[in-house]
Amino acid sequence: MALDNSQLLRFTTAGSVDDGKSTLIGRLLYDSKSIFEDQLEAVEHTSKQKGHEGVDLALFTDGLRDEREQGITIDVAYRYFTTPKRKFIIADTPGHIQYTRNMVTGASTANAAIILVDARHGVIEQTKRHAFIASLLHIPHVIVCVNKMDLVDFSEQVFQEIVEQFEGFASKMLIPDIRFIPISALKGDNVVNRSKNMEWYQGAPLLHTLETMHISSDINKVDARFPVQTVLRPQSEEFIDYRGYAGRVASGVFRIGDTVSVLPSGFTSRIKGIDGPDGPLQEAFAPQSVSLTLEDDIDISRGDMIVRANNQPEATQDLEVMLCWLNDKPARPRAKYTLMHTTNQQKAMIREVVYKIDIHTLSRNKEDAEIGMNDICKVKLRTTRPIMVDDYRENRTTGSLILVDDTTNETVAAAMVV
Amino acid sequence: MFKTYSMQTQLLTPPDARQSSERQSLNYLDELESEAIYVLREVWAQFQNPVILFSGGKDSIVVTHLARKAFYPARIPFALMHVDTGHNFPETIQFRDNLIDSLGARLIVGSVQESIDQGRVAEEKGKNATRNALQITTLLDAIEENGVDCAIGGGRRDEEKARAKERFFSHRDDFGQWDPKNQRPELWNLFNGKHFEGEHFRVFPISNWTEMDVWNYILREGIDIPSLYFAHEREVVWRNQSWIPNSEFLVPDPKETIVTKKVRFRTLGDITITGGIESEADTLEKIVQEVAAMRQTERGNRADDKRSETAMEDRKKQGYF
Incomplete structure (x- = not known):
C-alpha cells in the first residue's frame, strides 16, 4: 500500500x-x-x-x-x-x-x-x-x-x-x-x-x-501560470460577492498578496484568497486545482491566464511549433483549424512547413511540404488572436497545443512551441 | 528581463525558497484529486447539459464528492442520472435519495421496467437472467430524452481490460456507440469535447484511480457510503463462486440453500448478480486493510463480466457505462 x-x-x-x-x-x-x-x-x-x-x-x-x-x-x-x-x-x-x-x-x-x-x-x-x-x-x-x-x-x-x-x-x-x-x-x-x-x-x-x-x-516551479477554466459565482446569500477563478496551476507558485496580471487584457490586481479542495490556502503550486479570488473586480473568463505581473509569457499570433499529425486525413494547406491551448481556443492556420523530419534518418527535409498521418514537422501557425505561450522546453503545459478539424471534430495534430 | 528579476529575488531569499520547495510536491491522492477536479471543471465549461451517472456504487459516490469540491462554494452544477433496473438493493435507493437531498441536486431516473413495459427491450429468460444488458437501451433513451450531451461516469481503467484504453473524454456517436479503434488521441491535459448534434460524451474523471486509491480516498475524506459495503449478516446463496443475496427476485435451484452469512459487497450492481464476499470488515479502516490483502479483482464477483472474455468490451461498444 x-x-x-x-x-x-x-x-x-x-x-x-x-x-x-x-x-x-x-x-x-x-x-x-x-x-x-x-x-x-x-x-x-x-x-x-x-x-x-x-x-x-x-x-x-x-x-x-x-x-x-x-x-x-x-x-x-x-x-x-x-x-x-x-x-x-x-x-x-x-x-x-x-x-x-x-x-x-x-x-x-x-x-x-x-x-x-x-x-x-x-x-x-x-x-x-x-x-x-x-x-x-x-x-x-x-x-x-x-x-x-x-x-x-x-x-x-x-x-x-x-x-x-x-x-x-x-x-x-x-x-x-x-x-x-x-x-x-x-x-x-x-x-x-x-x-x-x-x-x-x-x-x-x-x-x-x-x-x-x-x-x-x-514541474516548472518558477513561472507562475494559471489558465482560467471557469468562474465560480455561487447563487447563495452567504457567498453573494464571491467570484472565484477556477483552474489548475500550470506552473510556478501563487501566494496571497502576489501582484498578478490577467492576460490578454493586461489588467493588474492582487491575489486576495486561494481556495483549495480542502479550504483556504496560503499558496498554490502546480498541479493543484484551486480557485483564486482577486482584490479588484476585473472581467475575467475562461481562456484568460493569470500570471505573476513580473514574469509573463509571450502573447503572439505567430507561432513556430513542432507538430505531429495524428489523423488519416492529411493536413489541408491554409485551412483553418480550431487550436486548443490551455483553456483557450482560437482559429488557426498552418501557414508554412519549415521542414519535415525524416523518421528513418531523423534528418530534416525542406522540400516535402505534405503533412500526413504520423508526420513530424516544424511549421508556422497563425492564430486569429494572440495566445499566451511559453517555450515547450520551459513549460510543458503552456507550451503545448492541439489542432481540431471543425469538419469532423477530431483531434488531428499535437504541437509544441519552439 | 522580468524573468531575470524573479530569479534574483529567489537567489536573495534562499532559505524561504528551499523551505517551500520541500512542500511543493503533491502526494499521489492529492494529485489524483486535482486531476479529477480539473476534468470535472472542463466538463462544465465544454458542455451544455452534463449529468453524473449515479449508480449508488462507491465510484459514482466519489465522483459526486469530487464534483462538490470542484465547484465549492457554488452548488454542484450537474444533475444525477440513475438507471433504475428495478432490481435494486433497497439500501442503494435510500442512500441515493438522502444524497440528492443533501446536495440539493436534481435527480433523473431512467427506468428499465418502463423500457420493458414499452416493449423497447425484452426481459432475459432463465436462472442467470439479468437486466444488466437491458440498461443500455434505458440509459441511451434517458440521455436522448433529457438532451444530455455529457454523461460523467465513475469508470476506472484498472477495472477491466476493455477500460484500460478508455479516454477521459470518450466520444459516442449518435447511436451512443463507442468505437475503440477510432478514439481521439488525448494529449497533455487538453480535452477535446467537440461534438455534433445528437452525439454525446462519456467522461471519466477517476480514470487513473485504482480500487485501492478509491478506498484510501473514501477513508481520508470520510465519505459516506452505503451500508452494503460493510460486513453485515445477510441471507445468501452460493452461486457462480460468490454469495448472491436473497431477494424477491431470486429463484433458488433445488440444490441451492439459503444460508445466513456475514458478508460485504466490493462493488454494487443489481441485487440479482452482485456477489458478496465473506468478511469481518465492518469499518472503513478494516475494509482498506482487507482490500489491500485481496487476491481477486473486484469485478471477479460480477456475473455480468463472467459471460465471456470480451463481455465488457462488447457492452461498452453498444453504449454501456
Whole structure:
C-alpha cells in the first residue's frame, strides 16, 4: 500500500515488436504483486491453450479483442501498480512505426520513458525514433533497458557496446537524464530483483530506479501560470460577492498578496484568497486545482491566464511549433483549424512547413511540404488572436497545443512551441 | 528581463525558497484529486447539459464528492442520472435519495421496467437472467430524452481490460456507440469535447484511480457510503463462486440453500448478480486493510463480466457505462 507521502510517477514504454515490452510490464506487475489471482488463472489458462511454457507474462497486458486476435497492441493502454514508495501509471504504447501518434500521446504526460533494446540486435532505427520522440516531448528521464540479456550470456561487453551506440546518437538530442539497465524481462533479472547473473552491473534494478528517481523538479516551479477554466459565482446569500477563478496551476507558485496580471487584457490586481479542495490556502503550486479570488473586480473568463505581473509569457499570433499529425486525413494547406491551448481556443492556420523530419534518418527535409498521418514537422501557425505561450522546453503545459478539424471534430495534430 | 528579476529575488531569499520547495510536491491522492477536479471543471465549461451517472456504487459516490469540491462554494452544477433496473438493493435507493437531498441536486431516473413495459427491450429468460444488458437501451433513451450531451461516469481503467484504453473524454456517436479503434488521441491535459448534434460524451474523471486509491480516498475524506459495503449478516446463496443475496427476485435451484452469512459487497450492481464476499470488515479502516490483502479483482464477483472474455468490451461498444 502506498504511504501518505507517496508520489505519483507516470512512465511510458516504447519498444519494437518482439522487444519484450509486454513481458517487461507483465514482469513488473507480477513481481510487484499487482496481479490478482483471477487474472493469473485466466492468463495461465490462455498460456496453456496457446501451448506456451509456463505463464506468458505478456498476456497480462492484452487488451481489446482485435489486438488479442492479431497479437499486437493498437492503442495506448494504461496500467497501474503501487509499491510502498510510489504509485505508478504506465502508458503502454505500441512501437510500430505507424503508431507514432500513440507514442506521442503516451509521452505527453510522462515523467519517464522506458526504451527497450533487444541485446541481440543492439540499437536499431526504431530505437532512435523512440529516443527522438522522448526528446521531442521533453520527457525528463529516459531509462534504456537492454533486454534479453539471457540470450547473450549476460555479457557485459554486449551491454557496454549498446550503451556506447545509444550515447553516440543521443548526444545530439536534448534528453536531460539517461540511465541504462541490463535486464531479462522473461527471467526477471534486474526488473524488480537484482540479477545474480550480472554481478558486473553496479546500478539499481529497474523498479528501484523508478521508485527513487527525483521527480519533484520535473514541474516548472518558477513561472507562475494559471489558465482560467471557469468562474465560480455561487447563487447563495452567504457567498453573494464571491467570484472565484477556477483552474489548475500550470506552473510556478501563487501566494496571497502576489501582484498578478490577467492576460490578454493586461489588467493588474492582487491575489486576495486561494481556495483549495480542502479550504483556504496560503499558496498554490502546480498541479493543484484551486480557485483564486482577486482584490479588484476585473472581467475575467475562461481562456484568460493569470500570471505573476513580473514574469509573463509571450502573447503572439505567430507561432513556430513542432507538430505531429495524428489523423488519416492529411493536413489541408491554409485551412483553418480550431487550436486548443490551455483553456483557450482560437482559429488557426498552418501557414508554412519549415521542414519535415525524416523518421528513418531523423534528418530534416525542406522540400516535402505534405503533412500526413504520423508526420513530424516544424511549421508556422497563425492564430486569429494572440495566445499566451511559453517555450515547450520551459513549460510543458503552456507550451503545448492541439489542432481540431471543425469538419469532423477530431483531434488531428499535437504541437509544441519552439 | 522580468524573468531575470524573479530569479534574483529567489537567489536573495534562499532559505524561504528551499523551505517551500520541500512542500511543493503533491502526494499521489492529492494529485489524483486535482486531476479529477480539473476534468470535472472542463466538463462544465465544454458542455451544455452534463449529468453524473449515479449508480449508488462507491465510484459514482466519489465522483459526486469530487464534483462538490470542484465547484465549492457554488452548488454542484450537474444533475444525477440513475438507471433504475428495478432490481435494486433497497439500501442503494435510500442512500441515493438522502444524497440528492443533501446536495440539493436534481435527480433523473431512467427506468428499465418502463423500457420493458414499452416493449423497447425484452426481459432475459432463465436462472442467470439479468437486466444488466437491458440498461443500455434505458440509459441511451434517458440521455436522448433529457438532451444530455455529457454523461460523467465513475469508470476506472484498472477495472477491466476493455477500460484500460478508455479516454477521459470518450466520444459516442449518435447511436451512443463507442468505437475503440477510432478514439481521439488525448494529449497533455487538453480535452477535446467537440461534438455534433445528437452525439454525446462519456467522461471519466477517476480514470487513473485504482480500487485501492478509491478506498484510501473514501477513508481520508470520510465519505459516506452505503451500508452494503460493510460486513453485515445477510441471507445468501452460493452461486457462480460468490454469495448472491436473497431477494424477491431470486429463484433458488433445488440444490441451492439459503444460508445466513456475514458478508460485504466490493462493488454494487443489481441485487440479482452482485456477489458478496465473506468478511469481518465492518469499518472503513478494516475494509482498506482487507482490500489491500485481496487476491481477486473486484469485478471477479460480477456475473455480468463472467459471460465471456470480451463481455465488457462488447457492452461498452453498444453504449454501456
